[in-house]
Amino acid sequence: MGWLSRFEPVRHGLNETKSSPSGSRDEPKRSSYLPHEETLAAVSTPAETTATGTNSSWRESRVPEFPATPISGIQSLMRSLNDQQRRASTTDSRIALVRAGAGTGKTATIIARCAHLISEGVSPNSIQVLTFTRRSAAEIRERVEEILGPRAYGLNASTFHSWAIGLLRNSEELWGYAGWTVIDADDQVSLFREARGRRPRGFPTAGQIMGVYSLARNVGCRLSEAVKIRLDISEEISAELGPIAREYERQKSLGKYLDYDDILDIVGQHLGGSEPLAAWVAQSFNHLLIDEVQDTNPLQWKIIHALAPHVSLYCVGDDAQSIYGFRGADFESIHNFKDALPEADEFSLTVNYRSTQGILDLSNWVLEQSPLDYNKKLVAARTESSTPRIAEFISDNSSADWIAGQIQQSRDQGEALRDNLILARSGWSARSMERALLERGLPYRFYGGQKLLESAHIRDLLATLRITVNPFDKLAWRRFLTLYPGIGPVKAARITEEQTGIYIDTGGFDFYLLRPPVAILLQELLEARQDPSRSVQRAAYHLIPILKDKYASDWTHRRHDFDLLLELSTDHTSVAEFLEQHVIDPLSSTERTGGPDSDYVVLSTIHSSKGMEANNVYLFKAGPGNFPSEQAKTEQEIEEDRRVLYVALTRAKNSLTVTRTAHHYPPPYTRFRTDFTSLPYFLRKVPHSLWDVVHVPEPRNTFNPPSRKRVPAPPSEQNEVIPEDTYDEVPFDDLPHHDIVPDDIPHEDISFDIAPYVDVPFDDLPHHDTVPDNIPHEGISFDIAPHNTVADDIPYDDVPYNDVPKRSPQNQHPEVSSGALPFSAEQLRAFGITDQ
Ligand SMILES: Nc1ncnc2c1ncn2[C@@H]1O[C@H](COP(=O)(O)OP(=O)(O)OP(=O)(O)O)[C@@H](O)[C@H]1O
Numbered sequence: 001m002g003w004l005s006r007f008e009p010v011r012h013g014l015n016e017t018k019s020s021p022s023g024s025r026d027e028p029k030r031s032s033y034l035p036h037e038e039t040l041a042a043v044s045t046p047a048e049t050t051a052t053g054t055n056s057s058w059r060e061s062r063v064p065e066f067p068a069t070p071i072s073g074i075q076s077l078m079r080s081l082n083d084q085q086r087r088a089s090t091t092d093s094r095i096a097l098v099r100a101g102a103g104t105g106k107t108a109t110i111i112a113r114c115a116h117l118i119s120e121g122v123s124p125n126s127i128q129v130l131t132f133t134r135r136s137a138a139e140i141r142e143r144v145e146e147i148l149g150p151r152a153y154g155l156n157a158s159t160f161h162s163w164a165i166g167l168l169r170n171s172e173e174l175w176g177y178a179g180w181t182v183i184d185a186d187d188q189v190s191l192f193r194e195a196r197g198r199r200p201r202g203f204p205t206a207g208q209i210m211g212v213y214s215l216a217r218n219v220g221c222r223l224s225e226a227v228k229i230r231l232d233i234s235e236e237i238s239a240e241l242g243p244i245a246r247e248y249e250r251q252k253s254l255g256k257y258l259d260y261d262d263i264l265d266i267v268g269q270h271l272g273g274s275e276p277l278a279a280w281v282a283q284s285f286n287h288l289l290i291d292e293v294q295d296t297n298p299l300q301w302k303i304i305h306a307l308a309p310h311v312s313l314y315c316v317g318d319d320a321q322s323i324y325g326f327r328g329a330d331f332e333s334i335h336n337f338k339d340a341l342p343e344a345d346e347f348s349l350t351v352n353y354r355s356t357q358g359i360l361d362l363s364n365w366v367l368e369q370s371p372l373d374y375n376k377k378l379v380a381a382r383t384e385s386s387t388p389r390i391a392e393f394i395s396d397n398s399s400a401d402w403i404a405g406q407i408q409q410s411r412d413q414g415e416a417l418r419d420n421l422i423l424a425r426s427g428w429s430a431r432s433m434e435r436a437l438l439e440r441g442l443p444y445r446f447y448g449g450q451k452l453l454e455s456a457h458i459r460d461l462l463a464t465l466r467i468t469v470n471p472f473d474k475l476a477w478r479r480f481l482t483l484y485p486g487i488g489p490v491k492a493a494r495i496t497e498e499q500t501g502i503y504i505d506t507g508g509f510d511f512y513l514l515r516p517p518v519a520i521l522l523q524e525l526l527e528a529r530q531d532p533s534r535s536v537q538r539a540a541y542h543l544i545p546i547l548k549d550k551y552a553s554d555w556t557h558r559r560h561d562f563d564l565l566l567e568l569s570t571d572h573t574s575v576a577e578f579l580e581q582h583v584i585d586p587l588s589s590t591e592r593t594g595g596p597d598s599d600y601v602v603l604s605t606i607h608s609s610k611g612m613e614a615n616n617v618y619l620f621k622a623g624p625g626n627f628p629s630e631q632a633k634t635e636q637e638i639e640e641d642r643r644v645l646y647v648a649l650t651r652a653k654n655s656l657t658v659t660r661t662a663h664h665y666p667p668p669y670t671r672f673r674t675d676f677t678s679l680p681y682f683l684r685k686v687p688h689s690l691w692d693v694v695h696v697p698e699p700r701n702t703f704n705p706p707s708r709k710r711v712p713a714p715p716s717e718q719n720e721v722i723p724e725d726t727y728d729e730v731p732f733d734d735l736p737h738h739d740i741v742p743d744d745i746p747h748e749d750i751s752f753d754i755a756p757y758v759d760v761p762f763d764d765l766p767h768h769d770t771v772p773d774n775i776p777h778e779g780i781s782f783d784i785a786p787h788n789t790v791a792d793d794i795p796y797d798d799v800p801y802n803d804v805p806k807r808s809p810q811n812q813h814p815e816v817s818s819g820a821l822p823f824s825a826e827q828l829r830a831f832g833i834t835d836q
Pocket residue numbers: 080081082085100101102103104105106107108109318321352353354610611612613650
């Protein structure tokens with residue numbers, strides 16, 4: 001079958017052979033997250049709706065749904081735990097905090113906790129685990145199922161956002177966001193770009209404004225305070241950001257959009273504002289378990305706090321692994337746990353089962369250098385020894401080539417590729433590593449890179465589907481219409497206004513006013529709204545010829561993504577659900593490559609590597625400027641970067657190799673004119689006993705500046721950084737990826753791979769307009785690196801800043817009737833949440 005024929009009219013559609021996401025097993029449908037009909041019926045009984053949320057009400061409602069019977073899986077699990085873990089996982093405390101260091105078995109303990117509860121007779125349906133990544137939610141669920149078998153089916157484990165959107169969706173009449181579209185960071189930036197308008201050079205970019213606005217919402221501070229933390233701008237400019245945020249909110253309301261921040265904020269505000277509502281929501285799960293609690297931000301805390309009186313709360317975390325401060329995570333929340341919830345019992349786990357003592361010694365040393373007292377000295381249970389290695393290179397490319405060579409050698413000696421984990425600070429900084437792996441033909445999966453649904457060709461296709469779910473989605477209309485030759489932004493905006501107006505008046509579109517191809521596709525998609533795979537097929541069938549032209553330069557690379565998209569769509573029962581789930585929990589485009597048994601190297605950003613471990617870990621590009629990052633200015637930011645390094649080091653089981661590059665591209669290719677010796681650097685004075693220096697002969701075919709004055713320092717000096725005077729001008733043609741930039745682009749404006757740990761949408765990069773559309777943007781960065789501008793997982797508005805209006809019926813779209821805070825007594829009564 002030809003490739004395009006997959007997208008031709010379906011006779012034997014994929015839906016006919018649709019299997020459950022977890023395979024052929026007849027898996028009971030996971031419980032919907034929250035108040036659904038049965039729950040509503042149940043809470044309508046006065047005795048229960050008046051639950052006050054005291055301990056006794058929690059205990060009374062904890063009626064076992066399965067008889068407690070011995071299960072051999074649980075017995076052997078309990079035997080495999082140490083005393084501390086066993087005590088922590090079987091506690092009777094209603095509120096518990098397990099605070100422990102890296103590799104001490106926190107994940108093992110939360111899994112054991114779930115298994116213990118179920119074996120005691122608690123229904124898996126009434127256990128809700130909240131995690132920070134889809135991967136760890138899936139891991140917890142799968143491992144509990146491995147231990148207990150079918151008895152564990154129905155355990156709820158999801159990310160905070162996924163859980164919160166489930167809550168909004170399962171009782172839409174109450175919350176009032178039916179038909180609203182969840183938008184991702186790219187769409188947010190587009191709205192901010194419009195709200196920002198034509199401001200002069202030097203004014204914060206749309207991405208930066210979005211970043212500070214999100215920060216304000218997450219930490220609950222005023223916008224102007226967030227600006228002071230994040231941006232170095234005058235008060236006059238800062239004052240202009242309030243109206244921009246207000247306009248953003250207005251546009252969101254008109255387009256019926258929810259951003260990431262809205263999802264948690266709406267839930268947090270409502271639960272925090274109404275105890276009966278919190279009690280009602282908590283009816284769906286008697287046990288709430290939170291993984292990585294150190295990464296919760298004030299909004300997430302608000303939710304936990306509101307639910308705490310009504311459930312058994314079990315939290316695990318490690319303060320030394322708190323690395324999400326940039327999106328509002330409160331490092332102190334774990335320290336203040338007992339103040340917030342005095343009833344809590346604390347448990348600690350102190351023995352590390354993952355790493356050799358040599359690896360832990362280096363990790364411990366890194367924390368010991370901190371002015372903060374982490375009070376963590378990891379001790380290995382393992383008796384084998386290994387000493388970490390440091391290898392220094394003259395360029396990132398030679399470092400990447402060497403790592404790839406090491407992995408290839410180990411594979412030749414029979415080791416699995418999956419035994420190797422390569423860690424980089426950002427998707428951008430991992431690029432040269434990807435190139436080296438590709439060159440050697442080593443399959444890899446990349447965690448934390450560009451997400452599938454973020455790529456332009458996929459967004460083009462999905463825009464079409466989005467209109468059918470939310471006819472007011474202006475961003476989607478415009479993206480869809482401008483795909484067609486002859487329709488520019490102005491015409492697209494006119495058609496959008498026209499059609500949304502018609503929709504408000506008639507509840508449908510006027511197809512006669514649209515061009516035939518547009519009308520046909522739209523009509524087909526409207527009919528297929530309950531069939532996501534058919535929708536994807538139809539949209540692909542119509543649009544692929546257009547997209548093929550639009551992305552001609554790298555079409556062969558992009559076209560396979562449509563297969564993946566089609567595969568993903570089969571896991572869902574409606575287009576709305578499909579679109580939403582993949583915005584909430586996006587899948588990296590490489591996460592699904594290879595079959596489940598295929599062997600591949602794992603390449604990950606450090607932030608995405610939480611909870612991972614591997615026999616051999618390579619920390620790529622750990623030089624000055626990265627640890628801490630040059631963008632880390634405040635003490636808190638520097639400390640957070642120390643913890644990022646700590647997370648990276650503690651992923652290693654048997655061997656740990658740190659690489660760094662002594663050379664940085666000189667001006668004019670970057671704006672880095674810094675003397676690197678003057679930068680703070682966590683690994684500058686590492687005692688020689690803690691690592692072995694590997695002297696690597698410079699490999700062939702790597703970036704090698706022609707007039708370089710120095711060779712890598714001899715081993716004795718390798719803990720020192722080579723001074724800046726060794727950086728010579730590097731001709732453009734020696735820069736990696738230079739060949740993707742055509743000759744007519746002004747090369748002076750371009751550098752590559754040098755924007756550490758930022759995911760700035762291409763269109764937000766300065767100079768982006770110097771690069772024509774047919775150049776693959778992924779390969780290009782410019783010499784800017786705003787610090788963590790785009791956070792990918794953040795929550796909405798308590799209006800911590802006075803200048804942005806509260807969400808209320810008055811400032812929403814005419815059709816919208818709810819969203820006001822808090823719910824009225826009438827609303828609560830109507831939904832059986834209260835009876836008076
Ligand atoms: N009691 C035990 N006996 C043997 N191995 C154990 C025990 N507990 C945990 N382990 C192993 O130790 C490793 C680390 O465990 P786990 O991932 O649960 O730690 P963690 O505290 O969640 O780590 P991190 O926070 O660093 O991701 C895993 O390989 C796990 O199988």
